[in-house]
Amino acid sequence: WEKMRGKCGRGVNPARLRATWLSGKTRPLEYRLAQLEALGRFLEEKKQDILEALDLDMRKPPFEAEFSEVLLCKNELNTTLNNLSHWMKDKQVDKNLATQLDTAFIRRDPYGVVLIIAPCNYPIYLLLVPLIGAIAAGNCVVVRPSEITKNSKRLAVEVLPRYLDKDCFAVVTAGKQETTRLLENKFDYIFFTGNPAMGRIVMTAAAKHLTPVMLELGGKNPCYVSDNCDVQNVARRVAWGRFFNAGQTCIGPNYILCSMEMKDKLVPALREAITTFYGPNPQESPDFARIVGDKQFHRVRALLCSGRVAIGGQTDEKERYIGEGSHFG
Structure with a gap:
């Protein structure tokens, strides 16, 4: 000590x-x-x-x-x-043959x-x-x-x-x-x-x-979207769960599993939900947080290179912001 x-x-x-x-x-x-x-x-x-x-x-x-x-x-x-x-x-528990003469509790x-x-x-x-x-x-x-x-x-x-x-x-x-x-x-x-x-x-x-x-130690949380669900409702729920705390939540949805047909419907619905929640430029929204530190920002920004960006993808290192926006230096 x-x-x-x-x-x-x-x-x-x-x-x-x-x-x-x-x-x-x-x-x-x-x-x-x-x-x-x-x-x-x-x-x-x-x-x-x-x-x-x-x-x-x-x-x-x-x-x-x-x-x-x-x-x-x-x-x-x-x-x-x-x-x-x-x-x-104390919680009393049942006794077996070997403990019949004892007092048994947790x-x-x-x-x-x-x-x-x-x-x-x-x-x-x-x-x-x-x-x-x-x-x-x-x-x-x-x-x-x-x-x-x-x-x-x-x-x-x-x-x-x-x-x-x-x-x-x-x-x-x-x-x-x-x-x-x-x-x-x-x-x-x-x-x-x-x-x-x-x-x-x-x-x-x-x-x-x-x-x-x-x-x-965090999580990798899939979100399965079936073909017969309410697309607008799903989009709002996914957007809220993913972008709450700027996505820095271990139980937030990490990725979506769905058919190609649903993907074509869901991506525009997600874009609409993001605009509804955070406006046309989320960087200016008072309701959107920032990445907590420089190291964390660089790690997330590097992930953008691992696939094709569907929505947003702009970054502002000074503000530690990642998302959609129009005011970037």
């Missing part, structure tokens, strides 16, 4: 978290509820700061930001607050000290929702926000700790190299959202300590 104190973030004292965990402080229901309610106050009192940070980081539209980064967190929080006392109760114990590594595409939601679960389960937690979304990171580092017990919860700032060193320490559970390359590093490090992990 001394490795983390020296290398992985200002104000972090992992030994204190481990000592607090061993003391049993995080186990009582009342303590868990108090910390969850404090998270709720953070979301309520700092909502405008969150929206402004997301606008600065990736020009995330206010509706998208409030829905995906604030309201979904509040929903998770309310569900947890309403059910936590029930979740914490007890949900916390893991211990948990590490949460958040990504850049939903920098608040994918930081706080795992944190809500970890607090509800009675763990101490180290959270590492994304380095790419600097304004959201600043909120997590400077503001979030004011609402939580510093003996039990810590925020670290770390790039890829620092995160690799951070992973040299023994955690009791690791929750990682990100790319497969970093996921391999996380899993390799966790294996040395037999630490259980949750790896969410």
Whole structure:
């Protein structure tokens, strides 16, 4: 744990978290509820700061930001607050011949000290929702926000700790190299959202300590369109799912499977849906976000060379914009 104190973030004292965990402080229901309610106050009192940070980081539209980064967190929080006392109760189970004289039940114990590594595409939601679960389960937690979304990171580092017990919860700032060193320490559970390359590093490090992990590494989501569907309805749904958050959503539709006949109908319907949602020049739309970072922009732009562009395909590196538009330098 001394490795983390020296290398992985200002104000972090992992030994204190481990000592607090061993003391049993995080186990009582009342303590868990108090910390969850404090998270709720953070979301309520700092909502405008969150929206402004997301606008600065990736020009995330206010509706998208409030829905995906604030309201979904509040929903998770309310569900947890309403059910936590029930979740914490022992669950009686049936006994077999070998356990007839025993008392058989399932007890949900916390893991211990948990590490949460958040990504850049939903920098608040994918930081706080795992944190809500970890607090509800009675763990101490180290959270590492994304380095790419600097304004959201600043909120997590400077503001979030004011609402939580510093003996039990810590925020670290770390790039890829620092995160690799951070992973040299023994955690009791690791929750990682990100790319497969970093996921391999996380899993390799966790294996040395037999630490259980949750790896969410994105997805490739096909969307099948049958010949007898409502084309306009499909086009609106696909356009909304694909272009929400400028396409930076792991469960958004990645590609469409359909017949050639449907393709001829669907492409113009998609063009119409895009115009309806974002206007004739989506680059000027207040409802269309931007790619979160330069590296991510260059990766997506390179994908345009792998096939034939059907709609849009213009790019603006300065704005990290990819789509249709007429004002490009």
